[in-house]
Structure formats: structure tokens, C-alpha cells
Amino acid sequence: MNAATVYRLRPGWRLQWEEAQQRHVLLYPEGMVQLNESAGAILTLLDGERDVAALIKELNRRYPQAPAEELAEDVEEFLQDASNQGWIRHE
Numbered sequence: 001m002n003a004a005t006v007y008r009l010r011p012g013w014r015l016q017w018e019e020a021q022q023r024h025v026l027l028y029p030e031g032m033v034q035l036n037e038s039a040g041a042i043l044t045l046l047d048g049e050r051d052v053a054a055l056i057k058e059l060n061r062r063y064p065q066a067p068a069e070e071l072a073e074d075v076e077e078f079l080q081d082a083s084n085q086g087w088i089r090h091e
Helices: 037-043 052-062 068-085
Strands: 007-009 014-018 023-028 031-034 088-090
Touching: 007 068, 014 037, 023 037, 037 052, 037 068, 052 068, 068 088
Parallel strands: none
Antiparallel strands: 007 088, 014 023, 023 031
């Protein structure tokens, strides 16, 4: 994965905090995807301007207890999976 790649949510999809479920969800025309805490933390940072390197840097700042290399690998794996699922796209 290229660290300079910029991702954003797929058009027509929306990330939202669901108070009743105490989690982020992805809303799309046919339904909803419930996200775990890690997925929600990553997707909230996808703004179409921040590249993968900046995303990882921000997550390292927010979660300093997580080993940096492991966090980077997890983020890259999640982004690849989310892209394969069609949740996100890169610019």
C-alpha cells in the first residue's frame, strides 16, 4: 500500500455515530454496516485529504499505547479490506 494514497468513503455512503448502539455505523442505500471501535476510529479520519501516512500518524498520536508498527499494519490491512468491500475508494 502506498503511504501517499488518499481514501474517502464511497459516494452515497455515510459514517454516523449510533448512540443507541454506542458505535459507528456505515449507512448506504441498501442498509447499514456496524463497525467495531477500530474501524470507526479509522473511518472517521478519512476526509479525502489525509493520506495513509498522515492517518497512521494521527492514530499513533491518539493511541500511543499501541505498538506503532503493529498499528500501521492493522490500518493498512483494514483499508485494503474496506476497499475490497467497496466501502471506500482512493483518489
